[in-house]
Amino acid sequence: MATEPLQKLLEHAFPDASELRIEDRTGGGDHFQVTIASPRFDGLTLLDQHRLVNEALADPLRDGTIHELRIKTKGSE
Amino acid sequence: MTELRERIQEVIQNEPVALFMKGTPQFVMCGNSDRALRALRKAGAPVTGVDVLADPAIRRELSAISGWPTIPQVFVNGELIGGADITEELGASGELTRVLEEKLGADYRAEAEERTASVLTPA
Numbered sequence A: 001m002a003t004e005p006l007q008k009l010l011e012h013a014f015p016d017a018s019e020l021r022i023e024d025r026t027g028g029g030d031h032f033q034v035t036i037a038s039p040r041f042d043g044l045t046l047l048d049q050h051r052l053v054n055e056a057l058a059d060p061l062r063d064g065t066i067h068e069l070r071i072k073t074k075g076s077e
Numbered sequence B: 001m002t003e004l005r006e007r008i009q010e011v012i013q014n015e016p017v018a019l020f021m022k023g024t025p026q027f028v029m030c031g032n033s034d035r036a037l038r039a040l041r042k043a044g045a046p047v048t049g050v051d052v053l054a055d056p057a058i059r060r061e062l063s064a065i066s067g068w069p070t071i072p073q074v075f076v077n078g079e080l081i082g083g084a085d086i087t088e089e090l091g092a093s094g095e096l097t098r099v100l101e102e103k104l105g106a107d108y109r110a111e112a113e114e115r116t117a118s119v120l121t122p123a
Helices: A003-013 A046-056 A058-062 B003-014 B031-042 B056-066 B084-093 B095-104
Strands: A019-024 A031-037 A068-074 B017-021 B047-051 B073-076 B079-082
Touching: A003 A019, A003 A031, A003 A046, A003 A058, A046 A058, A046 A068, A046 B079, A046 B084, A068 B084, B003 B047, B003 B056, B017 B031, B031 B047, B031 B084, B056 B073, B073 B095, B079 B084, B079 B095, B084 B095
Parallel strands: A031 A068, B017 B047
Antiparallel strands: A019 A031, B017 B073, B073 B079
16 A cells, blocks of 8 residues: 555544644555644544554554554654 | 353453564564564563464454554553553653552562463464
8 A cells, every 4th residue: 555545544533733744654555654743632642642542543453454553653843 | 252252351451561473582483573572572561472473363363452553563451551652662761660560569570471362362
């Protein structure tokens, strides 16, 4: 899968993100690195921050479109 | 509740540090499981590895329990810590050591022996 559909899902879930990047790590369309900075992460544990990203990408994770997902989250500070 | 789910929950509850991974600590089959294992080893954690590749049902049941979609998954004293990225990040910041001390006691390194556990019924 190209990164655009995933980018859309993330933009929808994090409309106020100050940084939102998704990279295809291997060029194979199934190993992705997501980097998001959003005030939604403020005050949340790392676990809950990653949960929000996993929830935004629940469908492609469930159907196997995403084989591997690496996540880097940042709050607004 | 299925028997498999019960066995997975037993491991989560009973093992000080449970690492659900692809492969075993001795023979890791995935780069992300390896990243989590390395971070745990560096922190001196007593890791119990569970190979999710042994049966596809393990991963399904595990994610149903934890609400976490990917492998690996690290639990300390029954509580989900996170996947490879979180474990690595907590390891790099020193937070992982603090979490292990808080949950397992300051002398948790004393029993830092690696084990493997199976959640499948012996054939």
